[in-house]
Amino acid sequence: MNLSEIEKEALLRVIESGIDRSTERLAKLSKTDWDINTVSLSAGTSNEFQVLFEADKKEYYGTFFTIPGGAFVVQFPIEAGHNLAKAFVKDSGAKVKSVENLEQTALAESANILVNAVADALADASDLGFFLSPPEMVKGSKTDIMDAVLKRVKKKKTFMMMSYVHMFAEKLSADCNILILLDDTLMKTLLRSFQG
Amino acid sequence: MKILIIDDSPITRAMLGEFAESAGHEVAGEAETAEQGLARYRELKPDMVFLDLSLMEGDGLSTLRNIKEEDPEARVLIISGNAQRKVREQVMASGAVGFLAKPVDMESFNAELTRLGMA
Numbered sequence: 001m002n003l004s005e006i007e008k009e010a011l012l013r014v015i016e017s018g019i020d021r022s023t024e025r026l027a028k029l030s031k032t033d034w035d036i037n038t039v040s041l042s043a044g045t046s047n048e049f050q051v052l053f054e055a056d057k058k059e060y061y062g063t064f065f066t067i068p069g070g071a072f073v074v075q076f077p078i079e080a081g082h083n084l085a086k087a088f089v090k091d092s093g094a095k096v097k098s099v100e101n102l103e104q105t106a107l108a109e110s111a112n113i114l115v116n117a118v119a120d121a122l123a124d125a126s127d128l129g130f131f132l133s134p135p136e137m138v139k140g141s142k143t144d145i146m147d148a149v150l151k152r153v154k155k156k157k158t159f160m161m162m163s164y165v166h167m168f169a170e171k172l173s174a175d176c177n178i179l180i181l182l183d184d185t186l187m188k189t190l191l192r193s194f195q196g
Numbered sequence: 197m198k199i200l201i202i203d204d205s206p207i208t209r210a211m212l213g214e215f216a217e218s219a220g221h222e223v224a225g226e227a228e229t230a231e232q233g234l235a236r237y238r239e240l241k242p243d244m245v246f247l248d249l250s251l252m253e254g255d256g257l258s259t260l261r262n263i264k265e266e267d268p269e270a271r272v273l274i275i276s277g278n279a280q281r282k283v284r285e286q287v288m289a290s291g292a293v294g295f296l297a298k299p300v301d302m303e304s305f306n307a308e309l310t311r312l313g314m315a
Contacts, residue, residue: 025277029299089207096210109205112250113298116277129282134204134252 003043003161003187010194011187012041015163015180018121022114022178023167029110030087030172038166046150046181049162053142061104062145063111064152065132069186071153072115072132073179075145080174081107087172108135118180126193149181161187197314198224200240202233202259203248203275208298212246212275215305219315230254230262237263237270244314247292249276249283257286264291273308275300 003011016039023034042049060075076084085106089096099105112135123129138148161182168175182190199216201209201223213223224240227233229252237245245263249256256274263270274287279297287295296308309315 025299028301092211093214095214096207099206099210102207105205105207109207109298112205113277116279116298119278120280123280123282127282129280129286131255131257131278131283132250134250 003191007191008041010191011161012039012163014121014125014194015039015041015118015165017125018118019165019167019178021117021121025113025117026110026167026169029113030084030169030174031090032087032169032172032174034167034169036165036167038164040164041161042164043161046146046158046160049160049181050143050146050150053146056142058142059140060142060145061107062138062140062142062148063108063135064138064145064149065112065115065135066149066153067119067130067132067186069189070180070182071149072118073145073149073177073181074111074114075142075177075179076107076111077175078139080172080176083172083174084110084169084176087174104137108137111135114176114178118178122190126190128189128193153181158183160184197221197243198240199244199246200225200227200233200236200242201246202227202230202236202251202256203246204228204250204252205248208248208275212300212305215300215302216246218302219306219309221314228252230256230259233259234262234266238266241267243271244312245270245272246275247272249274249278249287257283257290260287260290260292271312273312 061081064073085103088106163180165178277298
């Protein structure tokens with residue numbers, strides 16, 4: 001599906017408003033300001049997106065959520081994930097600090113809160129409502145994470161739209177990437193609804 | 197007041213539990229799936245349920261409807277990262293007493309309890 005410039009702008013505008021809400025939520029849960037330095041939108045097959053990630057061999061905590069026709073993915077570099085998780089539970093008591101797999105659990109919930117802000121923006125702009133799946137976590141390279149996502153949404157070789165967002169918190173020495181993957185059908189539904 | 201927390205995230209259950217206890221309430225039980233949540237509701241008959249919309253095996257909206265069907269007097273507060281307009285309308289129309297968007301801090305939690313007459 002080829003999007004016109006107007007359609008791309010409309011979609012980017014909605015995603016950016018969701019990302020603004022994400023940074024507000026992230027600031028609240030980490031008690032630190034976050035900034036956005038990239039929001040991009042590109043079209044291609046899912047395999048083409050994989051190629052973009054191949055150069056980065058670093059390890060990440062990946063958390064992803066699916067909806068019919070799409071997925072939301074959050075990637076935290078390991079050290080950044082560690083710093084964010086620490087900030088998330090900083091003011092909590094013994095009950096929270098004794099939760100099993102505290103770091104991963106904190107990151108999964110942070111990712112849930114982050115991506116729901118973007119999902120809220122897409123849903124509100126299109127007057128649709130959708131529920132994200134519970135979070136799934138993968139620790140590995142960006143391609144490992146993407147593999148797991150594509151396997152779950154069964155979208156290998158499918159033409160998709162991907163929005164890539166990078167945000168960071170200087171004081172926390174933390175950053176993260178958010179990927180939003182939408183297939184043709186969902187994209188058409190959203191764009192039709194934006195216009196309506 | 198006796199509270200039941202239904203949320204798939206253990207860290208959120210623990211956080212809400214700490215907030216509730218610091219406000220003088222008792223966490224009577226916890227559940228992470230829709231089915232467990234309904235079973236715990238029947239067993240504990242809590243004064244208030246904190247319910248997430250994203251659950252393992254099921255969803256919070258159906259759980260809310262199931263609880264309200266069994267007990268029309270049940271008081272259910274939705275606490276969720278999903279704050280979509282349409283979803284909020286659906287949960288309020290299904291009988292929730294309120295909606296709190298995640299992340300929840302002590303201040304927003306206490307403000308909601310005050311609004312619900314639980315402070």
